[in-house]
Amino acid sequence: GESVGLHLPTLSVQEGDNSIINCAYSNSASDYFIWYKQESGKGPQFIIDIRSNMDKRQGQRVTVLLNKTVKHLSLQIAATQPGDSAVYFCAEYNNNDMRFGAGTRLTVKP
Amino acid sequence: DGGITQSPKYLFRKEGQNVTLSCEQNLNHDAMYWYRQDPGQGLRLIYYSQIVNDFQKGDIAEGYSVSREKKESFPLTVTSAQKNPTAFYLCASSSSGMNIQYFGAGTRLSVL
Numbered sequence: 579g580e581s582v583g584l585h586l587p588t589l590s591v592q593e594g595d596n597s598i599i600n601c602a603y604s605n606s607a608s609d610y611f612i613w614y615k616q617e618s619g620k621g622p623q624f625i626i627d628i629r630s631n632m633d634k635r636q637g638q639r640v641t642v643l644l645n646k647t648v649k650h651l652s653l654q655i656a657a658t659q660p661g662d663s664a665v666y667f668c669a670e671y672n673n674n675d676m677r678f679g680a681g682t683r684l685t686v687k688p
Numbered sequence: 689d690g691g692i693t694q695s696p697k698y699l700f701r702k703e704g705q706n707v708t709l710s711c712e713q714n715l716n717h718d719a720m721y722w723y724r725q726d727p728g729q730g731l732r733l734i735y736y737s738q739i740v741n742d743f744q745k746g747d748i749a750e751g752y753s754v755s756r757e758k759k760e761s762f763p764l765t766v767t768s769a770q771k772n773p774t775a776f777y778l779c780a781s782s783s784s785g786m787n788i789q790y791f792g793a794g795t796r797l798s799v800l
Contacts, residue, residue, distance in 0.1 A: 586728055610787050621694075621778055621791035622731075667730065671787050678723075678730035 586665060590685045597655040599682045601668035606649060608670035608677075613642060613653045616681070617664045625653070625666075660686045691715065694779050694792035700800050701766065701773060709764045709795045711779035718784040720762035724748060725776040725794075734777075737762055738784070766797060774798050 591597045603611070609630040614622035628635045628642045628651075635642050641654040651668050667681030692713045701707045711720065719738050723731040733746030737756040751770025756762050762781075766773045776796050780789040 612788060614791075619794075621692075621793045624788055624790065627788060669789075676733075676787070676789065680728055680730045 586681050586683045588683045588685065590687060591658050593658060593660060593686050593688050595658055597658045597662070597684055599653045599666045599684065601651040601679050603649050603651060603668065603670040604677065605670060605672050608672040610671040611644060611651050612669045613666060614669065615664045615666055658686050660688060662686055692779060692781055692790060692792035694795050696795060697793065699795055699797045701797060702800050704768045706765055706767050707797065709766070709777055711762045711764065711792060712760055713781045714760060715781055715790065717781035718759070719782045720756070721780040721789060722754065722762070722764045723778045723780065725778055731778065734764065
């Protein structure tokens, strides 16, 4: 596969456990945030988004939490599965400008 | 089957050569983007286009060129002026008024 995301922070979890992936964003004026999942050799896939007027949003097996006070975003994945193994990165959006974090590599152990 | 198609998946460039990466979308999106992805780094914006026949430089436009003659197509040329072209290149598109960008599968460019 492709070597996307070398030297990234890594998180290793047991199949069935919950995963929490964190992201510190840089711009306090950012008003929209997205989590993407990128599997090896593929393009990023949209997972979930959240606006700055919310502090929590839930999807299917995923929850995003936003703490604007400390400029922190987290992605929680419930009952992690082997297919969840990928690099996850956050994106922050402000005034037509989107910035992407480098990501965290999630490995799920069977 | 709607989506964004990038081609080729792998591309090799000889020194001094220009190469063009293709990006086509059938999502009827107005905006299209090109990013470069290097190991351990976040995506960096090369060029973007909000509308046909118009495009803007991103953060790392030097050594690259684009065109937007059709809404569906946004090809990226990596010129010989780009001295470190080896990277994974991602094309994305978004609908006007929407912030979510949808990505293609990427092109990996290497130098021979």
